[in-house]
Amino acid sequence: MNSSSTPAWFTQGLGHIWLPYAQMKTMAAPLPVVRTYGSRLVLADGRELVDGVASWWTACHGYNPPHIAHALRQQLDTMPHVMFGGLAHEPAFELARRLTGLLGPGLDRVFYSDSGSVAVEVAMKMAVQYWLNQGEHGRSRFLVFRGGYHGDTLGTMAVCDPEEGMHSLYKGLLAEHDCCDLPRDELSLDRLDGFLAQNSHRLAGILVEPLVQGAGGMLLHEPEVLRRLRTLADQYGLPLIFDEIFTGFGRTGSMFAFEQAGVRPDIITLSKALTGGTLPLAATVASSHIFDAFWSDDPTHALMHGPTFMANAMACTAAMASLDLFEVEPRLEQVAAVSRALATGLAPCKEFDWVRDVRVLGAIGVVELDQLADKERLRQRFVDAGVWVRPFGTTVYLTPALNINDEDLNTLIKAVIAVLRAGRP
Numbered sequence: 001m002n003s004s005s006t007p008a009w010f011t012q013g014l015g016h017i018w019l020p021y022a023q024m025k026t027m028a029a030p031l032p033v034v035r036t037y038g039s040r041l042v043l044a045d046g047r048e049l050v051d052g053v054a055s056w057w058t059a060c061h062g063y064n065p066p067h068i069a070h071a072l073r074q075q076l077d078t079m080p081h082v083m084f085g086g087l088a089h090e091p092a093f094e095l096a097r098r099l100t101g102l103l104g105p106g107l108d109r110v111f112y113s114d115s116g117s118v119a120v121e122v123a124m125k126m127a128v129q130y131w132l133n134q135g136e137h138g139r140s141r142f143l144v145f146r147g148g149y150h151g152d153t154l155g156t157m158a159v160c161d162p163e164e165g166m167h168s169l170y171k172g173l174l175a176e177h178d179c180c181d182l183p184r185d186e187l188s189l190d191r192l193d194g195f196l197a198q199n200s201h202r203l204a205g206i207l208v209e210p211l212v213q214g215a216g217g218m219l220l221h222e223p224e225v226l227r228r229l230r231t232l233a234d235q236y237g238l239p240l241i242f243d244e245i246f247t248g249f250g251r252t253g254s255m256f257a258f259e260q261a262g263v264r265p266d267i268i269t270l271s272k273a274l275t276g277g278t279l280p281l282a283a284t285v286a287s288s289h290i291f292d293a294f295w296s297d298d299p300t301h302a303l304m305h306g307p308t309f310m311a312n313a314m315a316c317t318a319a320m321a322s323l324d325l326f327e328v329e330p331r332l333e334q335v336a337a338v339s340r341a342l343a344t345g346l347a348p349c350k351e352f353d354w355v356r357d358v359r360v361l362g363a364i365g366v367v368e369l370d371q372l373a374d375k376e377r378l379r380q381r382f383v384d385a386g387v388w389v390r391p392f393g394t395t396v397y398l399t400p401a402l403n404i405n406d407e408d409l410n411t412l413i414k415a416v417i418a419v420l421r422a423g424r425p
């Protein structure tokens, strides 16, 4: 970017901003974006990048879907927000009805919050109090899995993979949970069963990202793993929580990942693509079995949680408009097409010596490298190639808008191949 095109707000504000996951001193400067449309980011200097990340997986319909914008404008004039303690409004109630309808029988009660991490913490509080309300004490730990990621707050950092670099600094602050290998085969299944036989009495529940562990490295597992977890959860009477914050809303090829396994969780968390990439909103949806443990004449059996912006009317409106788009547009067929294009398009990467694995599920394409020394440099090379791709760990991944057009998808795939062909990154 040449300095004449650097906007004043950028230069003046940069000294007052604290950016995510960044060493502010040595990082490459963030790219000023002035406009978005479709799968494109328009930069201040006029360049356009094809977005391969869909803004951390939120922009499932691409940017600025007119239907969502229209709904938001109307809601803005009517009622942007009212508190949810003691007051009710149509967008929150209608969205709860529609979400539970989509999720199907057994997931009946929606608790809203404003970020994925909080939705997971709410799920954890539900599971812990589910036991307390039934008079059972001493169950405060969760069974979680290697490679898992569930958020950045203190409660959720503790249920992430403890070996992952992101959170190890805060170890002393974190609650202790039990992290095991996913039951991918008979051996790990036996080990997990053995662990549960010894320890299930201390556990409040089991927490897992179904089919794909996202931020932990885009690691895939078979639907059979989820069936095994469902069986174990039933056997040991433990609530099973699926964190579908990344996988929900079509990303893995079905509306929700759990559909592919044919098993249902007792609690599910949703966020990221929930509002079609427009506003922050999250939902923790519980089965009536869980909810029933809170249904009581005893006030201390109530769930004590209530974010200030809970069920924000604008965000709920955006989420409903996003669900409209899933209903009227062939989104899942588009995901299937994106999936085929990613599988054929990324396959040539397997030829490079520095590529360890290429894997695709739904609209997720992952190239795993043997090492990734200089992420910043690699990101810059992607920008130079006209795409926004943000490698992390040892992976380069594409998670574009579910309805990305062929031309933009091709640009993304070609950029990945060209950048990786140039040599070990």
Ligand SMILES: *Cc1c(COP(=O)(O)O)cnc(C)c1O
Pocket: 115, 116, 117, 118, 120, 149, 150, 151, 152, 209, 214, 215, 243, 244, 245, 246, 247, 271, 272
């Ligand atoms: C992103 C993510 C979260 C955290 O959501 P935030 O909105 O960033 O707090 C939790 N779980 C999964 C699976 C995620 O992908």
